[in-house]
Amino acid sequence: MESKFNKLNIDGTEYLTEIPEGSLKAFKGMPDLSEVRAFIPGSIVDILASEGDTVKPGDVLLLLEAMKMHNEICPGISGIVSKIHVSKGDTVKKDQLLMEISRF
Amino acid sequence: MSIMKSVNDFLARLSGKLKGGGEIAIEKQKKKGKHTARERIEDLLLDHGSFLETDLFVEHSVKNFGMDRKELAGDGVITGFGKVSNRSVAVFAQDFTVAGGSLGKAHAKKITKVMDAAGEAHIPLIGINDSGGARIQEGVESLCGYGEIFYRNTRMSGIIPQISVILGPCAGGAVYSPALTDFVFVVNKISNMFITGPQVIKTVLGEEVTQEELGGAATQTSVTGNAHFYAESEAEAFSTLKKLLSFLPASSNEKPPVYRAVPPVNPLGDDVIPDDRKEAYCVKDLIRGIVDASDFLEVHERWARNIVVGFARLDGKSIGIIANQPRVLAGVLDVNASDKAARFIRFCDSFNIPLLTMVDTPGYLPGTDQEHAGVIRHGAKLLYAYSEATVPKMTLIMRKAYGGAYIAMCSRHLGATFVASWPSGEIAVMGPEGAANIIYRREIAEADDPDAFRQEKVNEYEEKFSNPYVAAKKGYIDIIIKSSMTRDTFIKALSVADSFEIGHKHGNIPL
Known part of the structure; x- marks a missing residue:
């Protein structure tokens, strides 16, 4: 459990202290709502939207089957479906990009 | 039947029950480096010969899936009462050798019965968990069993101390009874706690993780903070548990037992911390220089190490210590440190254990990660816990007491009953x-x-x-002392506050 002392700046003062791994995480940015991603791994059962469609939150873009459930995948913003990255029957990983929505 | 015949019949039945799951199952248990449930209770936990067992002859009444032909000794759990250092406790130990220690209706009923008895008698409850989980053959009845245990864990919280020892698998819903209790012990290579196991995680998320990585003793004590005490062996876990009990009262109706006062091995001198405020030191060395026999039982030693909490005695009386640790993250407050300290404070308040807060903190840990993790919400728990507590609240300012962290660390403004500072104390908005x-x-x-x-x-x-005098002028600090006077000063302050009111105040909700 011993580790090296490093500098930690609090309000302009640099303290010499142990900094456990993972205790200072960098900010990764806010999630990009124009990207529709798989929140769970599974397979694409159906695609209900087409490229060029106008969509809004609440509309169902596609059905993702995971843990024996059909999950309705909806957009986080209103806009136009600019790109569909998957086809019916595809198996997708967690966080895989499924569709892109461009804002009006 | 003649008397002797009935006695012999009884002895035959008894010896069958005492064998638990039988020799093969016991051998398997031993191969894993584990003790049997009965050894854990009689040899490792209780004073020799003090065990009073109840419900050994309880049986399940399930008829489905061939269960009617299965006789399960004690229905997979041993329950009863006994003494630890001559003080009464209630205990249950799941017996993995009997149907994998699986929990069915009768099994749960034995546990809730001993829980109710502990509540009535106002004595601590110790639960030893070693179970494959719900007994699937019993369906909703086993879920009902868990629920009724959780209900009692919660209703008795803050009234009797509840301690869980995880000595085997503890997965799915089973994890929540220990999580509701005050302290959880785990043992390296023996304990496992998780909601969903590695197999499910692999199927759903495609992640490969071992049981040990996911919810072993090291993970539960250093990553999640779900468990409070880590041990290398079952014997070590029980020895620490007995020590923990020595600091606690039997219930919220009592004060902790008082022992003979013993001075610290290395009392504090007058030059105990570095001159440079940027330099670190280990606050545990200072704690040991103040408390009886330099004996400090740390809680959550491996988690949120930037704050140190634990039990010790001052003049023979139990106290709960909360101290910033300059050695780790400069002793800042953050999400985990706030949760850790707040729950400890609320435990101590529930069980009439006075608090000693030792302050040397530059403030809160900055960063998006902390803000987004809800440091406002978590930090508020610390303010709440200190303000709520009605046990004597003694505070020592050792060095830095800056900004919001000064207020949070049991300042006069949150109702501290006695505040001392060393001459090195710095009470300011920031450095x-x-x-x-x-x-x-x-x-x-x-x-x-x-x-x-x-x-x-x-x-x-x-x-x-950067001194204690501005605050002392306003009366926010009661006294300024050399560090060598710390022990004597707090012994006096504790004695003044000695007749504080006791009784049930609140539960100890997991934070």
């Missing part, structure tokens, strides 16, 4: 460097020699505020 940078931002930028000007202003601020 002198930061303060000078903000107050003289423009002047520093416009100065001919900005660095020299900044240093001048840093020195000025340091002179004005």
